[in-house]
Amino acid sequence: MTKLKTILLAGLILFLLFLPTFAGKYLLYMTIHILILSVFALGFNLLLGYTGLLSFGQAGFFAMGAYASAKILLVFPSLLAGMVAGMVAGGIAALILGYLCVRHTRIYFSMLTLCFGMMIYSIAWKWRDVTGGDDGLVGIPRAPFQIPGVFSINMESMGNYYYFVLIISLIAIYVLYRIVNSPFGLTLKGIRDSENRVAFAGISIRNYRLLSFTLAGLYAGLAGSFVPPLENTVTPPLAHWTQSAEPVMVTLLGGIHTFSGPIVGSILFYLIKDIIVRYTQYWLIWFGSIVVFLVLVFRGGIVIFFTERIWPLLKSASEK
Amino acid sequence: MFEKLIFQSLIGLSFSMYLWLLAAGLTLVFGVLGVLNFAHGSLFMLGAYATFTLYGKLGINFWLSIALSLISVGIIGAILERLFIRRIYDIDLAYQLILTFGFILIFDDLVKMIWGGVAMIPPMPHFFEGNLSIFGRPFPIYNVFIIFAGIAVAIALWLILEKTWWGRMIRASASDREMASAIGINIPILFTTVFVFAAMLAALGGALGTPVRVVAPGIGTAMIIQAFVITVIGGLGNLKGAFVGALIVGILTSFGILLFPVFELFIIFVVMAIVLMVKPEGLFGK
Numbered sequence: 001m002t003k004l005k006t007i008l009l010a011g012l013i014l015f016l017l018f019l020p021t022f023a024g025k026y027l028l029y030m031t032i033h034i035l036i037l038s039v040f041a042l043g044f045n046l047l048l049g050y051t052g053l054l055s056f057g058q059a060g061f062f063a064m065g066a067y068a069s070a071k072i073l074l075v076f077p078s079l080l081a082g083m084v085a086g087m088v089a090g091g092i093a094a095l096i097l098g099y100l101c102v103r104h105t106r107i108y109f110s111m112l113t114l115c116f117g118m119m120i121y122s123i124a125w126k127w128r129d130v131t132g133g134d135d136g137l138v139g140i141p142r143a144p145f146q147i148p149g150v151f152s153i154n155m156e157s158m159g160n161y162y163y164f165v166l167i168i169s170l171i172a173i174y175v176l177y178r179i180v181n182s183p184f185g186l187t188l189k190g191i192r193d194s195e196n197r198v199a200f201a202g203i204s205i206r207n208y209r210l211l212s213f214t215l216a217g218l219y220a221g222l223a224g225s226f227v228p229p230l231e232n233t234v235t236p237p238l239a240h241w242t243q244s245a246e247p248v249m250v251t252l253l254g255g256i257h258t259f260s261g262p263i264v265g266s267i268l269f270y271l272i273k274d275i276i277v278r279y280t281q282y283w284l285i286w287f288g289s290i291v292v293f294l295v296l297v298f299r300g301g302i303v304i305f306f307t308e309r310i311w312p313l314l315k316s317a318s319e320k
Numbered sequence: 321m322f323e324k325l326i327f328q329s330l331i332g333l334s335f336s337m338y339l340w341l342l343a344a345g346l347t348l349v350f351g352v353l354g355v356l357n358f359a360h361g362s363l364f365m366l367g368a369y370a371t372f373t374l375y376g377k378l379g380i381n382f383w384l385s386i387a388l389s390l391i392s393v394g395i396i397g398a399i400l401e402r403l404f405i406r407r408i409y410d411i412d413l414a415y416q417l418i419l420t421f422g423f424i425l426i427f428d429d430l431v432k433m434i435w436g437g438v439a440m441i442p443p444m445p446h447f448f449e450g451n452l453s454i455f456g457r458p459f460p461i462y463n464v465f466i467i468f469a470g471i472a473v474a475i476a477l478w479l480i481l482e483k484t485w486w487g488r489m490i491r492a493s494a495s496d497r498e499m500a501s502a503i504g505i506n507i508p509i510l511f512t513t514v515f516v517f518a519a520m521l522a523a524l525g526g527a528l529g530t531p532v533r534v535v536a537p538g539i540g541t542a543m544i545i546q547a548f549v550i551t552v553i554g555g556l557g558n559l560k561g562a563f564v565g566a567l568i569v570g571i572l573t574s575f576g577i578l579l580f581p582v583f584e585l586f587i588i589f590v591v592m593a594i595v596l597m598v599k600p601e602g603l604f605g606k
Contacts (some may be wrong), residue, residue, distance in 0.1 A: 029426075054413065054414045054417075091523040100597055107556070108596060108600040111548065111552045111596055112593060114548070116593060118589045119586055119593070122583070123586060125585070126353070127582070179500050233356055242541060245418070248416065248421075252415065282429045284425040284428065288424070291422035292419055295415050296404070296407055296408075
């Protein structure tokens with residue numbers, strides 16, 4: 001990492017840490033959503049950008065995490081328990097379904113994940129006894145962050161909950177950063193670029209893909225588990241395939257071949273949404289147009305566009 | 321029991337035909353242009369809205385309304401292909417899906433803006449009113465018409481692709497784009513016509529559904545996933561496979577609703593997943 005990048009990163013983290021001191025409730029709420037989408041999309045990009053597999057069913061795991069966390073919170077009010085339940089649910093579901101999916105690649109992988117995602121959607125929608133059907137689960141408490149008998153921090157205020165999501169997200173992002181830069185991450189990239197060569201090196205491609213898929217599911221579950229305490233409800237549309245398109249979209253917006261791409265994409269997504277919604281309720285027309293434009297013009301993603309085009313320009317200008 | 325089986329299959333068959341009209345265009349565009357078009361369901365929706373407006377609101381003759389809807393959606397298809405789809409022939413699948421997904425967002429909201437978000441069903445044309453009696457159960461005449469229309473389209477498609485000059489050009493460029501271009505086929509124009517044709521097939525599906533199915537924003541997104549999986553089950557780019565796939569999914573749906581009303585959607589996706597896992601190249605794939 002260059003010196004400048006470190007300074008930028010430190011600045012961003014400091015900004016996020018001090019945000020509640022001057023920001024209103026709405027901004028905190030939006031930032032939590034950005035963090036949720038970032039974690040979700042980063043996990044997804046481990047699959048797309050690093051392993052070369054396009055999953056169109058990630059919302060299924062996201063919803064698994066959300067429902068599992070909601071279920072736990074309804075009976076046992078501990079934020080930590082809900083979070084762990086969400087991660088475990090997303091991870092285990094991804095492990096099982098991934099075992100069936102990773103035998104296939106390209107379009108067949110995408111279609112298979114799409115199918116499994118929609119299966120989870122149909123369960124959430126129809127299994128009324130457990131999931132509440134199309135009403136979803138309601139009245140989920142924003143439970144305190146506690147280990148009974150040891151400590152307990154109230155999470156009722158938006159500021160406190162913001163810190164919870166922020167710190168867990170930062171840890172999750174750091175862990176993922178270490179993962180993609182580890183030998184494991186390099187192997188995944190190797191599989192993406194040349195499946196045969198990696199196989200000839202004696203590496204089980206399937207196992208690596210499965211692990212990558214499981215991690216992506218785990219991150220989706222974690223991101224999902226942040227939703228119920230924030231919104232106090234979970235509903236089936238969380239699992240719908242159009243929701244699966246969200247991480248795909250923000251990842252492509254930000255750029256798939258950079259680690260920070262999904263984060264930048266998530267920020268842009270909410271920023272664009274927030275600005276357009278002020279002027280028209282039909283914001284999707286404009287957002288759709290932006291997506292089309294970006295695919296046609298900035299296919300590498302915003303981050304690459306910035307680092308490869310704008311950055312050298314600024315550099316050469318300052319050197320003169 | 322046997323009678324019930326037949327009756328339920330007929331109900332499923334009529335639903336299959338909408339899926340077939342949607343899947344036919346999807347698989348054709350993929351087979352020839354190499355583009356997987358998420359927005360194909362939106363063209364289906366636009367066909368439904370156009371017919372709803374012309375026939376349901378303005379009271380224009382049913383057949384004329386359908387014809388006009390096909391033409392207008394065809395024009396939209398031509399614009400789409402010329403300006404956007406053409407630029408994504410050779411790019412990665414993920415980007416194709418996202419670009420066309422962008423159009424889903426645009427069309428869905430555009431429809432909400434113009435027609436409002438309320439679900440609507442226009443009246444049935446009077447010559448299709450009434451029921452046939454099949455094994456003593458009422459079966460809508462309109463469904464019989466849909467089944468015949470779907471089959472007629474299948475036969476027409478087969479004839480067009482096998483017997484006409486245009487069909488031969490399509491098959492030639494589907495199997496080898498460069499070679500076809502070398503022997504003088506104008507590929508860009510051919511591709512536009514194929515896309516327009518596919519758009520009109522989707523619009524026909526939507527248009528035919530207007531008197532019996534709900535016209536609402538989102539009917540395209542609801543159907544497109546099933547149509548997607550049908551094209552994969554049938555073998556990507558394979559029309560015969562798409563037809564059989566549509567029959568399987570349609571009939572399965574109608575039995576699913578009857579036998580497992582709660583998990584009908586779930587079962588369909590299970591079947592789709594099994595086909596994908598066991599025979600990913602599709603039932604009729606090479």
